[in-house]
Amino acid sequence: MYTHIRTIASRQNLHVLTLSALAVVSSFALGVQSAGEVQPVSLIEAGSTQIAGDIDGSGEVTVRDAIAILEVAQGYQVATPQQLKADPNGDGLLTVDDAIRILRDLSL
Numbered sequence: 001m002y003t004h005i006r007t008i009a010s011r012q013n014l015h016v017l018t019l020s021a022l023a024v025v026s027s028f029a030l031g032v033q034s035a036g037e038v039q040p041v042s043l044i045e046a047g048s049t050q051i052a053g054d055i056d057g058s059g060e061v062t063v064r065d066a067i068a069i070l071e072v073a074q075g076y077q078v079a080t081p082q083q084l085k086a087d088p089n090g091d092g093l094l095t096v097d098d099a100i101r102i103l104r105d106l107s108l
Contacts, residue, residue, distance in 0.1 A: 053088040053102050061102055069099040 053061040055068040065086075071077040072094040079094050088098045 050082065050085045052086060052090070053098075053105070054086050055083050055094070057082060057086075061106070063103070063106065066099040066102040066106075069094045069102065070096065073099065 050057075051059070051061065053065055055065040056062075058064070068077070068083070069088075072079045072083065073096050083094065084092055087094060088101045
């Protein structure tokens with residue numbers, strides 16, 4: 001009887017070990033396949049209450065915002081999702097035209 005119980009326990013352990021190994025291998029395989037497909041949600045997609053033209057996030061549109069846009073447009077800086085959300089004309093790009101728009105609006 002003791003041998004019979006030991007055989008049943010051994011089979012159960014083997015089944016648990018097999019299922020555990022299968023679960024680990026499956027999880028790893030799924031993770032490797034989907035890792036390249038994951039795309040983070042940017043602030044542009046999630047929505048924000050960013051003021052159009054407020055590139056530096058100060059709460060108001062100033063000459064500093066125009067300078068920040070020019071730095072991005074000339075390639076000195078890389079635009080963050082927060083900065084792109086504040087794009088003055090809403091086209092998703094920070095260009096010299098956006099800086100001119102801000103300076104024109106500030107001069108009025």
